[in-house]
Amino acid sequence: MALIEVRKLVKQFDGRTVLSNIDLDLEEGEIKVIMGPSGCGKSTLLRCLNRLIEPTSGRVYFRGEEVTLPQTDVRALRQRIGFVFQQFALYRHLNVLENVTLGLRRLRRMPVKEANEKARYELGRMSMLTHEDKYPGQLSGGQKQRVAIARALAMDPAVLFFDEPTSALDPLMSQEIIGVIRQLRRDNVTMLCVTHDLHLAQGISERAIFLDEGVVHAEDSIERLFGDHEDPRIREFFRQGNGPR
Amino acid sequence: MSGIIPFLQDVLAYWPQILDGLLNTLLLTAIITVTGFAGGIGVFYLSLSRSREVRRFTEAYISFFIGTPLIVLLFLMYYGLPQWGLRLSPLAVAVIGFTMNVSAYNARYLTSAYKGLDPSELEAARAQGFTTAQVFILIILPQVLRLSVPALTNQAILNLKDSSVAFLIQYTEFFAQAQELAARNFQFFKAYVLAALVYLAMVSLIVLAARMLERRLVLPGA
Numbered sequence: 001m002a003l004i005e006v007r008k009l010v011k012q013f014d015g016r017t018v019l020s021n022i023d024l025d026l027e028e029g030e031i032k033v034i035m036g037p038s039g040c041g042k043s044t045l046l047r048c049l050n051r052l053i054e055p056t057s058g059r060v061y062f063r064g065e066e067v068t069l070p071q072t073d074v075r076a077l078r079q080r081i082g083f084v085f086q087q088f089a090l091y092r093h094l095n096v097l098e099n100v101t102l103g104l105r106r107l108r109r110m111p112v113k114e115a116n117e118k119a120r121y122e123l124g125r126m127s128m129l130t131h132e133d134k135y136p137g138q139l140s141g142g143q144k145q146r147v148a149i150a151r152a153l154a155m156d157p158a159v160l161f162f163d164e165p166t167s168a169l170d171p172l173m174s175q176e177i178i179g180v181i182r183q184l185r186r187d188n189v190t191m192l193c194v195t196h197d198l199h200l201a202q203g204i205s206e207r208a209i210f211l212d213e214g215v216v217h218a219e220d221s222i223e224r225l226f227g228d229h230e231d232p233r234i235r236e237f238f239r240q241g242n243g244p245r
Numbered sequence: 246m247s248g249i250i251p252f253l254q255d256v257l258a259y260w261p262q263i264l265d266g267l268l269n270t271l272l273l274t275a276i277i278t279v280t281g282f283a284g285g286i287g288v289f290y291l292s293l294s295r296s297r298e299v300r301r302f303t304e305a306y307i308s309f310f311i312g313t314p315l316i317v318l319l320f321l322m323y324y325g326l327p328q329w330g331l332r333l334s335p336l337a338v339a340v341i342g343f344t345m346n347v348s349a350y351n352a353r354y355l356t357s358a359y360k361g362l363d364p365s366e367l368e369a370a371r372a373q374g375f376t377t378a379q380v381f382i383l384i385i386l387p388q389v390l391r392l393s394v395p396a397l398t399n400q401a402i403l404n405l406k407d408s409s410v411a412f413l414i415q416y417t418e419f420f421a422q423a424q425e426l427a428a429r430n431f432q433f434f435k436a437y438v439l440a441a442l443v444y445l446a447m448v449s450l451i452v453l454a455a456r457m458l459e460r461r462l463v464l465p466g467a
Contacts, residue, residue: 052372079374089369093387093464103373106383137466148369155373 001064003028003159003190004049009058011044011214018044020214022058026159031181031191033201035225036211037237042194045211046161049192050074050081063158079107082152086164088144090136090151096123097132100151108155122150126180142173149180153189160184162193166200178203198226198238210234255430256439259422266422267443273336273418274405277343281404282397284344285351289389290381292356303352310349316410318342323414335416343404343411350400351393358392359385391462398455402448409444419443 006024010017018041026032034042047053049060051067051074060068067077090099100119104110110118123129126146136144145165152160162181166174174197181204184191195201201208202222209219212233218225229235256263292303310318319342322333333341362385370380390397412421420440427436 050372052368075374075376078372081372083369083372085365085369087363087365089363089365091366091370091384092363093384093391102383103375106379107374135465137464139466151373 002026002061003030003063004192005059005061005064006049007059007061009045009048009060010056011041011048011053012056018214019048019055022211022214022216024209024216026190026192028190029188031185031193031205033205033208033222034192034194034211035196035198035201035208035237036194037196040212041214042196042211043163046083046163046192046194050078050083050161052078079103079155080158082149082155082157082160084145084148084152084160084162084165086167088136088141088148088168090144090147092136095133095135096128096139096147099136099147100154103151103155119150119154122154123147125153125183126150140173141169142176145169145173145177146180149184153184159190159192162191162195164195164197165193166195166197171199174200175203198222202226210237212237249435252430252432252435255426255432259426259429263419263422263426266417266419269336269417270405270408270419271447273339273343273408273411273416274401276340277347277408278401278404280340280344281347281351281400284348285355285397286386288348288352289355289359292352293359293381293385295377307349307352307356310346311353315342315346315407316413318346319410319414335411335414338414339408339411339416343407347400347404351397354393354396354400355389357396358389361392362388391464394455394459394462398451398458401455402451405447405451406444 002025004024004026006022009019009022009024011019022045024032034045036042044053048055051072055068058068059066062077062080066072091102094102097116097119100122101110101112101115104115104118105112108115120129120132123132126149128143128146128150131139131143131147136147139147149160165181166177169177178200181191181193185204193200193204206221207219208222208225210217210225210231210233217231217233218229220229225234226238229238288303288306291299292307294300294303319338322342323335323338326333366384367380370384375383408418409420411418412424423436423440427433430436
């Protein structure tokens, strides 16, 4: 059984179809990359899976349990999905340690000492332990993203979602995040990453799904997608300066 | 115009009443600053409601109280309501009137600060599994309060100064007693200068406290 199964997922905004009959399986321990141009529906897809956005129709199963039902405990679902955002989305009034412990203390009701220990373990994994007293405004983009990943991991999620994790970073910092995601892959963390950064896709996965105008055009090896693909939309996307570096 | 010594002697003789007025001013200011602060947070919370009707009502509330002179509201309650059989004490009228008015202003300050927040932080909190109330208490409120400190402390200063309006509904606060002192010895200029200096001293204390608070609340790297 796949960790996440998506069946015929549709999302429309004011009659405009943003996602059209999406089918997707994500196995435990797998990393899946969804690529496509800006506005193709990638981020909307991620948000439909944890119901930050309500799908118009279709079904999503999480470990075999349908989570698109009206009676689904959406907050419990979200706590099983770690979400890493393009703009880092750290709480700027909290320091690094507090950013990571907030969910543990308030959602998991973990005592402060235990929450701090857990947070420090995850910050250590992200090489951010020495920055635990700093505020987001004192960190570089790459450091912020590592804290955001530590914050997500601290909740022991079943899967990590990455929404364009390198889009707001320069190439050096992007490389830093690619290294972190590779390390998580070695640790068998299940991940779903949407990006239009081919360098990131190539760095973390062998395969990718190509999404365009809300439709899955192909799921193939990245080498084949980068090559002279038979689908003209895919060829066009990779010709627009998006090719591998 | 007579000298300063006789005037000060009059002030000393009338000191118990002046002190009484001063305490009434401080009492009213303290109450309306606290109730207006709490009311402002309540109105601000409602302004973020998912219900369009609630948001519209809140906006109408804010616009009404910002657009209506406070004195009209106070007179309406103090002189108008008894005609309907409801008689309230001057302090009660002042507290209710000021609270409704100050809440509207404070809600407006908080709403302006809210517009400066990064929406991705709020989305991240929802994605983590926080409830709407938790997002408000843990993420939104600490940030908008921090950003609104200058506006909120200015409002506290305005509360102190505007509390003098309450003497028009028979609330014997400091300015009413200064007025009384002037009427007793006809030293209007000196009495009002004294009143102005006392207000200035109290405002200066609030300003000093506000600056200390702002320095404490500044975020590193912000």
